[in-house]
Amino acid sequence: MERTWTPLSKEYLDSPERIDEILTEADTLTWLERGKDPLEGPFSPMSMLRSWLAQDEALRRGCRRVGYGGILEYPDGLETATYGLLAIEVGGRDGSRLRLVALDVGIGVAVLYLEDHTAEDVVAWT
Numbered sequence: 001m002e003r004t005w006t007p008l009s010k011e012y013l014d015s016p017e018r019i020d021e022i023l024t025e026a027d028t029l030t031w032l033e034r035g036k037d038p039l040e041g042p043f044s045p046m047s048m049l050r051s052w053l054a055q056d057e058a059l060r061r062g063c064r065r066v067g068y069g070g071i072l073e074y075p076d077g078l079e080t081a082t083y084g085l086l087a088i089e090v091g092g093r094d095g096s097r098l099r100l101v102a103l104d105v106g107i108g109v110a111v112l113y114l115e116d117h118t119a120e121d122v123v124a125w126t
Contacts, residue, residue, distance in 0.1 A: 002116045009112040012103055022112060025070030025085055026101050034063045041068065048104050049086055062090035064097065072103070095119030 005013075013019050032041060040046065045068035053060040070085035084104045089097045097117045102109040 001118075003113050004116075005113045006111050008110050012110055012112065021072065022070075022085070022101075022103075025072060026087070029067035029069045029085060029087055031065050031067045031087075033065055045069075045084055045086060045104065048109060049088070052086065052088065052102070052109050059088065059090060059100075063088055064091040065089040092119075 013022065030041075049066050049068065053063060065087075066089070067087035068084060072083050072085070083106070085101060086104050086109060087099055087101045089099045091097055096119050099115040099117065100111055101113050101115070102111045
């Protein structure tokens with residue numbers, strides 16, 4: 001597995017502790033297989049995931065699973081907001097998966113990092 005942090009992530013990840021918190025919370029996401037039906041689940045994360053997928057046709061078509069959860073306090077404190085993590089997995093023809101992990105910032109998503117998983121990684125999950 002190869003992880004690539006986006007330039008935008010620097011705006012939200014101000015310390016090594018915050019990075020560790022994000023990675024720990026990402027391991028606890030609730031995953032839903034993507035079917036032909038609309039995404040079902042808690043309103044807030046599902047509406048943001050639907051919006052994210054609607055912005056990119058290739059992402060929407062290739063989406064295999066979506067993940068949500070990982071509630072995080074924003075560094076400014078509780079008076080501002082709590083943010084959740086969202087994830088989308090896109091399947092490759094060779095069985096590999098590309099996972100995009102983002103912070104739900106209330107008015108949109110801030111993609112924090114991408115993970116490139118080989119087909120062998122994906123088989124190990126199942």
